[in-house]
Amino acid sequence: MKVVFVRRVLVLMLLTGLMAQSAASQIIDSTAKVPRAPLVIGAYAQGSIIMAHTYAIKHLVASHPTGFEINIQRQTTGADPWHEWYKYPKVGLALTYYDFHNPILGYVFAASPYISKTFSRGPKHDFSFRLGAGLAYLTNPYNQETNHKNTIASSALNATLQMRFEYDYALTPHLGLLAGIGLNHYSNGATTKPNFGVNLPSLVLGLNYHEQRPAPTYHNPAPLPDDIGRTFFNVSTSLGFKQRTEGDKQKYLVNSVTLAVGRRMNRKSNLLLGVEGFNDRSLKATLEDTTRAGGKQPDVKKAGVFVGHELLFGRLAFDSHLGFYVYAPYKSSTAYYERLGLKYHFTNLLFGAIDLKIHRGAADVIEFKVGAKL
Template sequence: MPQQAAGSVGPVAAPRAPLVVGLYAQGSIIIAHTDAIRHLVASHPTGFELNLQRQTTGAAPWHGWYKFPKMGLALTYYDFHNPVLGHVVAASPYISKSFSRGAKHDFSFRLGAGLAYLTNPYNQDTNHKNTIASSALNATIQARFEYDYALTPHLGLLAGFGLNHYSNGSTTKPNFGVNLPSVVLGLNYHEQRPAPQTNAASDPAEVGRTFYNASTSLGYKQRSEGDLQKYLVNSVTAAVGRRVNRKSNLLAGVEGFLDRSLKAQLEDTTRAGLRQPDVKKAGVFVGHELLFGRLAFVSHLGFYVYAPYKSSTAYYERLGLKYHFTRVLFGAIDLKIHRGAADVIEFKVGARL
């Protein structure tokens, strides 16, 4: 429960969250994670980032559970220094968790996801060498270790090392994506340092309780570079979960999938007169949700128990973000993966019972 001041009749309000504004330069290389992009790794991309963040101070119980992380928005620009790839601009909300924090230093790790716009996507006629991405709009994931050292009470020098990833999740092809290991150097302006904090880190009432989820999703994907049609992909999921501690839910469930691109693939490859196998699939999964208030980072590992058409590995992974709009209704954006390769981006709605 929130702390009470001596002689008071109500809880003490959390201090105002101070603002931190940063401006950083970035230098990168392109990782040749597949031979299909090896011809694009000669350049060294450079860019800059405008960063807006607030230091949490205890307004919600989960702030104290994670030792008062920072919440921010990163606006990033990169020049690939390659006319085939062009430029990229991205916006990434993120959370930053401190490992060591003192009056003059802060060593932390941040993780964010958002949207990116690539100026020179693949085009079969005008830009066929860009095998990284065939759509202008892409998803981005940003992970980074950062060290901020106070030069003055309000000005900090920041150095960091991280990874920027851009991909459209196989919505269109080719889509091998790009990974940019990056060195970061810049300045932070701190409105107040150190930030005031009040600890209201009580245990939630849901710890130890069982719940049930039901959801459905849709996505779309391109089958191949030669087939420009977008095919719908749907799934339905039923799961049982349990809140095991302040930060975690564990889940297990069953789900069914219908990927219409597999039907088109069969029609191209099956001999006339032969019976085609069923393209529907069913799976079982176990999963974990890392909780940040209404927001959760989702990770699942599943195994197909019904898959007459063997179009992929026997297992699949899912990574995503889930948000509870109410105690019952939630939405999620997931990336479904087969052996490290993106299969489809799923947009999900569901209910918790």
């Protein structure tokens, strides 16, 4: 699974939080001059092909999946300062159905919160980029006895990513014609195997109903965050589970501890530098299978250093890390790793995160993290 496609995960926590945060902001600021966030309701048809991104799924690319989507979204209007910082994006929820037209693959039902960033907006048009992630249910997952040809996903429950360029043109004051081109991706992040995932480049055509167009906006005169230029410390721990092979059904615990120092650079960004330790118990099981009885086994624990960036949306952040192992006696992977994730600050002290750890574009484990900002 290539890194360009695995960002899908984890945006789920960010986008769900974005919608809740936006809705809460509208209530909190209702006594000010903040206009109510108008609704946009859409219904779209989708036509796709299956991308043969690896040889292991080439036998599945003959069909042309088709789908249908309904969604509801709100145009942010300025209730929170970050609305204006990001030029008033839209946040929404999409419900998608796909028919693979292949009995091996079956059907997909997905729910995806998303955010849509506008590049160009006028009285009669809106050109934007949409990024969403959520959960998908695949009706025909891999089964060693009954469906061994489905190598894209071995579990019914999967993560999904949507990336899409959209152009909405006003046919009437309330009705818009939408055309788009994008990508839908489904996989389980290597929680179970096989997990090659499926990538569906898609053409989209549909209609939007706009409650109010153009949407009103409010200039939020909030001062700059007072922690710009300040240094902080993060301490956190995580756990996740992974499967070694299709033949080994056991889920092995993977956990880590992280210490990082960070600095808020501006309204939108934090920079981080950290150290961390990992304990992947699936590596121990692999060693026990491959080492001769009585033979000495290397330590499977690893330690790394990383640099990172956090893109901030109020209490929410999209984080990306690049790390290098400085202690790894058992050479089970590349010398470097990447991490993509989402963090939410429940308080000024406590945060939670969902991260995807990656080795050279392939998912290693999904990490569920809790920590404190000091």
